Amino acid sequence: MIANRPRLLDQVSIVCRRRHYSRNTETAYRYWIRQFILFHGKRHPVEMGPAEVETFLNHLAVQRQVAASTQSQALNALVFLYENVLTRPLGQMQGLRRVQKRHRVPVVLTQDEVKTVLSLMEGTCRLMAELMYGAGLRVHECVTLRIKDVDFSTRTISVRNSKGSKDRTTVLPAQLGSKLQQHLLRVATQHKEDLARGAGLAPMPDALSRKYPSASSSFAWQYAFPSTALRPWGDSGRLVRWHTSDTTIQRAFKKAVAQAQIHKHASVHCLRHSFATHLLAAGTDIRTIQLLLGHRSLQTTMIYTHVLQATRNVTSPLDSL
Numbered sequence: 001m002i003a004n005r006p007r008l009l010d011q012v013s014i015v016c017r018r019r020h021y022s023r024n025t026e027t028a029y030r031y032w033i034r035q036f037i038l039f040h041g042k043r044h045p046v047e048m049g050p051a052e053v054e055t056f057l058n059h060l061a062v063q064r065q066v067a068a069s070t071q072s073q074a075l076n077a078l079v080f081l082y083e084n085v086l087t088r089p090l091g092q093m094q095g096l097r098r099v100q101k102r103h104r105v106p107v108v109l110t111q112d113e114v115k116t117v118l119s120l121m122e123g124t125c126r127l128m129a130e131l132m133y134g135a136g137l138r139v140h141e142c143v144t145l146r147i148k149d150v151d152f153s154t155r156t157i158s159v160r161n162s163k164g165s166k167d168r169t170t171v172l173p174a175q176l177g178s179k180l181q182q183h184l185l186r187v188a189t190q191h192k193e194d195l196a197r198g199a200g201l202a203p204m205p206d207a208l209s210r211k212y213p214s215a216s217s218s219f220a221w222q223y224a225f226p227s228t229a230l231r232p233w234g235d236s237g238r239l240v241r242w243h244t245s246d247t248t249i250q251r252a253f254k255k256a257v258a259q260a261q262i263h264k265h266a267s268v269h270c271l272r273h274s275f276a277t278h279l280l281a282a283g284t285d286i287r288t289i290q291l292l293l294g295h296r297s298l299q300t301t302m303i304y305t306h307v308l309q310a311t312r313n314v315t316s317p318l319d320s321l
Contacts, residue, residue, distance in 0.1 A: 008045070009033065011085050019084075020165060024140070032077035045081060046088075053078050054095045061099045068101040106273040107266050108307055114274055117256045124244075125252035127176070127183055128225060129271060132249075134173030136275040136292050138163065139250065139268055143243045146202075147184060148220035152177055159294065161205065168294040184224065190241075191222055199230050199239040216240070276304045 009030050016026040039056050040048060057075055060066045083089045114133055121129055132142050141159050149158040155172040194200035201216045202223060208215060215221050223243040233240040253268035276289050290301040
């Protein structure tokens with residue numbers, strides 16, 4: 001019976017999916033558990049315990065000098081492994097050396113900088129960047145957006161199963177309405193062509209493909225920003241069109257920032273930071289911004305007040321000389 005049990009990392013995936021964790025979380029947990037096993041000479045975690053976990057996490061902090069969030073992710077993965085997969089909770093770890101968390105101010109572009117960068121982008125990548133800035137979306141929220149979750153009549157976007165497995169509603173910029181509709185018309189044409197050749201399916205979350213067998217072929221469930229390639233889906237081998245890759249928009253944005261000669265460490269995620277900061281500067285209350293961003297805690301959203309308060313209405317004493 002034991003010989004028929006799934007391999008350890010496969011067990012991790014099974015428990016993650018049973019708990020409806022995101023694929024990113026599952027991938028991260030598998031990575032850190034594998035690193036833990038390799039660090040201890042490929043010993044099985046059943047043969048180890050809190051002391052070995054402490055040694056590994058302290059190694060990350062001291063030798064590898066990882067960020068606090070990285071060490072926390074590794075810790076969460078190992079706690080998950082021992083508590084939920086092996087059913088052997090670790091308990092207290094007195095010798096654990098936690099990396100001190102640094103409170104960093106997010107990189108924010110000015111409105112002129114955003115306008116310049118967007119003007120240097122084109123096609124679908126520009127539309128995605130405009131949507132991220134205009135609606136405060138994360139990269140993965142943008143690329144995984146389904147057509148059914150865009151409501152042109154109320155000018156809203158429903159973000160499903162976001163970070164922390166939460167749903168939220170955010171604003172659809174008015175000036176993107178016609179542009180996004182034209183884009184979706186092209187997606188609809190592509191979808192009809194896919195259906196005509198026996199494809200036209202979109203991957204479905206959880207077990208919805210069994211509950212609603214025909215939904216994956218409907219236009220509503222297709223991704224708003226589909227991949228250019230068709231790929232086999234699961235054991236069925238049926239061809240589906242996934243969403244475009246995160247790296248597609250990330251590379252296009254990075255190239256535009258370089259062309260604009262903006263010397264800030266600006267990734268495409270800074271469009272979300274800029275969305276929040278510019279709303280705050282325009283007088284939008286912090287609670288509304290928290291809801292639009294999907295932050296669980298108001299403290300997380302409050303960091304954007306620090307961006308504004310750091311320089312607002314302050315005159316350098318040098319300018320008074």
